[in-house]
Amino acid sequence: MTVRADLLALTPQTLASLANRGLVKRAEKDLTAGSGPEVTVTDDGTVRGRFPDGTDTALPPGLGLDASECACGATSVCRHRIGLVLAYQRIATDAAQDDSRAATDAPRTAVDTPGSTTTPFTDWSPAEFDDDALTAVLGRAALLAARRTKERGYLARLHRPTPDDPEPRVELPTCTVRFPVPHELGYALTDASTALRGEVVTLAVWAFRAADGQATEVSVGGRAATTERADAALRTALALADDLLLDGVQQAGPVFAGSLVRAQESLTAASLHWPAWAVAELREQIDAYAARGTRYEAERFALLLAELHARHRAAGQDPVGVLGTKEAPETPLRRVRLVALGCRIGGTAGDRTAETYFAHAEAGLALVLRKRWDLTEDRSPTGHDLAARRMLGSPLRDLATANVVSEHTARAADRTVTISRGRIAATSVTPLGSAWRDLPGSLLVRDTAAHLRAAGARPPRLIRPRVEAESVRVVEVAAVESIGYDPATQRLEAVVRDTAGNDVLVGAEYNPLCPGGLDALAAALDEPEVYGVSGMLGRAHGRIVLNPLAVLTSKGVTVPDLAPGAGDTALGTAPPRLSDPITTALTSALTALAQAAHQGLRHLNPPARTHLTDSATALRRTGLHTAARLVDALGTTLRRDGATAAAAAWVDAQIHLAVSLELHAEGESNWPPSPHSW
Structure with a gap:
């Protein structure tokens, strides 16, 4: 009998992804009850089956299940196609076991169970599919649509197969594509709608080609530089940011807010999504300040001004990744x-x-x-x-x-989701x-140190894609070492150990909107059996930290922000934390820069100027000489050449200090390059 390796490689999980779990369970039940098909295999490898209800189904080689033939008339994967795959796997397994016993003259053992197949790991790449193969399986229309997207450019993150995670997959801006069957294109899976399947599978294959077996994140297609329209839109946004920096947030009235709205619309029309969303957030900050809302933060306002300049400076290196993918902003x-x-x-x-x-387990992301x-x-x-x-x-x-x-x-491209x-x-x-x-290993983390090492080679946040939930993971917990509360900072801190033996600091600050949150978190972590904690995973001051969202225990899931209570439970005291002079100096300098942006460089009062001078001194005493020089340059330019000339110096200092603090918090040993190299 001809062996169809592609059908043997289809696991129940893959079959459920191709159809749904209900169809797989029904097909398994029918097969167990003796209602499966009579299976034959032709010389060309086509697997045919006739079901007791008279339905004929055929699975030709080289095609996926959705493109196979079934007399039931279903246009998508049906129970007959699933049932024929399961029946073929059972027959192939029995035949392999019979051959093995005949060769070894060994008696049948309990492990010789029909229907169980073991597929060896295959190290392969979807880059092997050429455009002729793509056209044959996916159709010419899919390639034409993909070429239009490629002309605009798109960003892709690649995951190559490993023994622990054998499926190659590609994270596109608004969907994920997986290749569960080695060397077979027809079984490619995606969470995009059926109408977009051919296009996104083609884009995924092209991403593997562009990576050339080396890179894990690639920009495919696009132009080497922004178009004239996009460049004009970006420069308009930068000019507005400079006006804000010079005059301060207090001078930004309704007319200026309208200018930001128009700038955002122009950036969106030019498909520069990351700068557009930065401008939108900048407008929200201005609105919050005008309304005296708590969402306004001077430090966040300053970072947004610097982000627009950082993206403009880095656009020449990677216009697609830095300025925002030129994909459709949302995919069904x-x-x-x-x-x-x-x-x-x-x-x-x-x-x-x-x-x-x-x-989203199939896509491997949050x-x-x-x-x-x-x-x-x-x-x-x-x-x-x-x-x-x-x-x-x-x-x-x-x-x-x-x-x-x-x-x-x-x-959406920022990984927000809408459900109707x-x-x-x-x-x-x-x-x-x-x-x-x-959950898959990309979401359920058992070795936090290894996970963070693998995620470490990323650009700074100022020029990274604006992706929500980027760091959200579930950490599998082996033990809870300690729980304590710091009344000075109103912060609960617990040390848990993951299954690989790494200590993880679970820390949450008091939220007045959720008064019972810390009490609920402490109670959940104090349970005898804590299975996992979800939250934002990262590093701070050389430690692995987790900002928690929920805790899974033997009693169920606890979501602290939704818990009842008034926050009056007595909690044990946490040990004092040692101060970090580098973090203190960088944070103080960033506060001084944010104060300058808030007031406007044209309107700086003497205390704000003194704060800048003192910050530079503190940076120099801490050994951060480049940061000190950049802050000193801002003060010197303000005194000598005026506010307009000092705007560029403020941007240089803000970018350098923000990236320095980020790398220091993540425990990196290398300091950031000069902002002029972006």
Whole structure:
């Protein structure tokens, strides 16, 4: 019998991705009950099956299940196609076992179970598929659509096969493509909608080609420089940022806010999504200051001004990655299953926001669903009050601890997701159960140190893609070492050990919108069996840190931001933290630069100028001579040449100090290059 390696490589999980779990379970049940097909294999390798109901199904080589033949009339993968694959696997397994026993004259053992196949690891790359193969399997229209996207340019992150994770996959800006069957294009999987499948699979193959077996993140296609329209839009945004820097946020009235809106629209029309979103956030900061809202932060305002300049400086090296992918900003997805990872509550005096985080296991990444409520009443709801509000037909407390299966989902380039219930598209919300334990290694982290080392070679945040939930992971916990509360900083800190033996500092600050949050977190971590903690994973001051979203214990999932309570539980005291002089000097200097941007370089008062001078002195005493020189240059230029000339010096200092603090916090030994090299 001809051996079809592609059919043997299809695991139940892959079959469920090609169809759904219900069809796979039904096909397995039919096969066990003796209602499977009669299987024959022709000389050309086509696997044919006749089912008891008279349905004939054929699986030709070189084609995926959706392109195979079935007399039932289904246009997508049906139970007959799934059943024929399972029946063929069982027959092939029995034949292999019979051959093995005949060769060794060994008796049948308990491990010789029909239907179980073991596929050896194959180190391969989808780059082997040429355009002729793509056209034959995906169609000419798919290649034409992909070429239009390639002309605009796109960013891709590659994951090559390993024995622990044998499926090559590509993260495109708004979807993920996987290749579960070695050397077979027809079985490629994507979470994009069916109409976009051929285009995104082609883009994924081209990304592997562009990587040339080396890079893990590549920019494919696009022009070497921005177009005239895009360059004009970016320069307009930079001019507005410079006006803000010179005059300060206090001088930005409604007319200036309108100019920012038009600049954002121009950047979006030119497909420069990252600068466009930075301008949008800059406008939000100005609006928050005008409304005396708590969302305004002088340090954040200063970073946004520097980000626009940093992206402009670095655009020549990587226009696609630095200025934002030129893909469509949003992609509709086919039927997806999302696993909730918890929720974060925020807000101001006039609104509340809930950010619910989900793991998209098939794509191997985290997504975030946002909801905002305007407060029209005098009362100020807490996170526990919001937990009863309904989203997608379920209370927020249930959604934040659920499995969500939806047929009407769209994913944006920044990994935010929108889910619509609709009348036709179904969305189901079911309890989480043990779904965290089944997450792939890209989301469920057992060795935090190794994970962070692998993620370390990234550009600075100022020029990275503006991706939400980038660092959200679940850390598998082996033990909780200590739990303590620092009343001075209103911060709960716990040390947990992952299964590889690394210590992870789980730290959360008191949120007045969620008064019972720290109490709930401490109680969950104090449970006898803690299985995992979800949150933002990173490094700070040389330590592995996790800002928690939820905790999974033997009693279930605890989401601190949605927990009840008044925050009056007595907590043990945390040991004092040692001060870090480098962090202190950098933070103080960044505060001085933010104060200068807030007031405007044309309107700096004497205390702000003194703060800059003192910051430079502190940097020099700490050994940060380049940072001190850049801050001194700002003060000198202000005194000698005036505010307009000093704007570039402020940008140089802000970029250098921001990146220095980021690298120092992550424990890097190399300091940032000169900002002029960007």
